[in-house]
Amino acid sequence: MNSTLNDANPDSSTEPVLSVRNLQTVFRTDRELIRAVDGISFDISKGETLGIVGESGSGKSVTARSIMGLVDSPGEILPKSSIKFNGEELTEYTDAEYQQIRGSGIGMVFQDPLKSLNPVYTVGNQIKEALRINRGISGQEATDKAIELLEDVAIPDPARRLKEYPHEFSGGMRQRAVIAMMLACDPDLLICDEPTTALDVTIQAQIIELLQDLQEERDLAILFITHDMGVIAEISDRVNVMYAGEFVEKAPVTELFENPKHPYTEGLLDAIPGTNAEKERLNTIEGDVPTPNEQATYCRFAPRCPKAFEDCEQVHPVHVPISEDGEHSAACLLYPEDRSTEEAVEYHRERGREAEDVPEGDHA
Numbered sequence: 001m002n003s004t005l006n007d008a009n010p011d012s013s014t015e016p017v018l019s020v021r022n023l024q025t026v027f028r029t030d031r032e033l034i035r036a037v038d039g040i041s042f043d044i045s046k047g048e049t050l051g052i053v054g055e056s057g058s059g060k061s062v063t064a065r066s067i068m069g070l071v072d073s074p075g076e077i078l079p080k081s082s083i084k085f086n087g088e089e090l091t092e093y094t095d096a097e098y099q100q101i102r103g104s105g106i107g108m109v110f111q112d113p114l115k116s117l118n119p120v121y122t123v124g125n126q127i128k129e130a131l132r133i134n135r136g137i138s139g140q141e142a143t144d145k146a147i148e149l150l151e152d153v154a155i156p157d158p159a160r161r162l163k164e165y166p167h168e169f170s171g172g173m174r175q176r177a178v179i180a181m182m183l184a185c186d187p188d189l190l191i192c193d194e195p196t197t198a199l200d201v202t203i204q205a206q207i208i209e210l211l212q213d214l215q216e217e218r219d220l221a222i223l224f225i226t227h228d229m230g231v232i233a234e235i236s237d238r239v240n241v242m243y244a245g246e247f248v249e250k251a252p253v254t255e256l257f258e259n260p261k262h263p264y265t266e267g268l269l270d271a272i273p274g275t276n277a278e279k280e281r282l283n284t285i286e287g288d289v290p291t292p293n294e295q296a297t298y299c300r301f302a303p304r305c306p307k308a309f310e311d312c313e314q315v316h317p318v319h320v321p322i323s324e325d326g327e328h329s330a331a332c333l334l335y336p337e338d339r340s341t342e343e344a345v346e347y348h349r350e351r352g353r354e355a356e357d358v359p360e361g362d363h364a
């Protein structure tokens with residue numbers, strides 16, 4: 001596969017903030033090797049939001065944790081995986097170096113803000129501590145800066161709220177407080193893993209708007225992970241659709257919604273409420289995401305795919321450019337569209353063999 005295919009923002013003249021190549025994160029058990037993330041590649045540039053969407057179990061959160069250096073044993077990132085942040089290879093970092101980058105360069109917002117907030121300290125203390133450790137700011141200056149940060153995330157009456165504990169905040173306010181704490185570290189990259197999933201739709205919309213405003217002000221690169229196609233549509237510039245550890249389709253957001261190509265993406269879009277007005281019931285994709293415990297020598301979506309045919313069980317699809325600029329690609333044996341099924345399957349076989357010959361190739 002073309003290693004630049006849809007990995008970079010073509011308008012960006014600068015180096016990507018985050019550049020991931022052939023990321024493979026596995027979990028070893030006594031009986032098997034689970035390939036939670038299986039050879040994915042992508043870039044994110046300053047001021048850009050890349051959305052990763054897929055059902056639960058597709059490998060999205062493991063991707064986020066791999067970037068953050070938070071994969072615990074029995075999980076491991078395989079050699080030849082590359083995660084470059086501002087040009088630095090993170091897979092070679094020690095725990096101490098990772099600790100530093102988590103504090104200063106990369107911020108992470110989880111679904112549950114209480115994972116990031118300590119219940120026994122006031123919100124103000126926690127923001128001030130982040131300012132002290134990461135930016136050497138303390139005393140009154142830290143208090144003023146903490147108030148400013150709470151203002152930035154639109155928390156009303158910030159001087160008072162600074163003295164309150166996390167349990168005194170509502171769910172939406174807690175998530176804002178976490179974002180303020182992340183901003184205290186002045187990150188270049190914000191990784192958001194289902195940050196709005198536990199919130200009601202109004203608060204969800206407010207948090208998305210807040211992230212967009214902060215991104216514009218600070219030129220933040222954002223990796224936004226969710227199972228929710230509606231949220232992805234709101235926030236992303238580009239979208240990578242993930243299934244069983246692999247990316248199956250990559251496209252700019254409008255293109256993905258207007259012209260989906262992979263049967264899995266079509267299934268996800270069909271399941272969005274409101275997109276099937278003429279139908280009585282929402283379509284759902286039958287079955288669950290399989291646990292990827294063997295090498296992908298076939299299409300992992302085949303057991304659930306309404307368009308599957310015999311070869312899907314035997315040939316692993318590679319990414320095929322859909323748009324001329326390569327920004328849109330899909331990994332499915334139905335493409336290239338202008339070839340017969342036999343020719344298309346041969347195309348995938350050949351590309352698959354070529355990728356095997358290039359150990360550091362770009363797989364998904």
Ligand code: SF4
Pocket residue numbers: 262263264299300301302303305306307308309312317331332333334
């Ligand atoms: S390769 Fe086959 S099973 Fe996989 S998505 Fe395409 S048609 Fe469906």
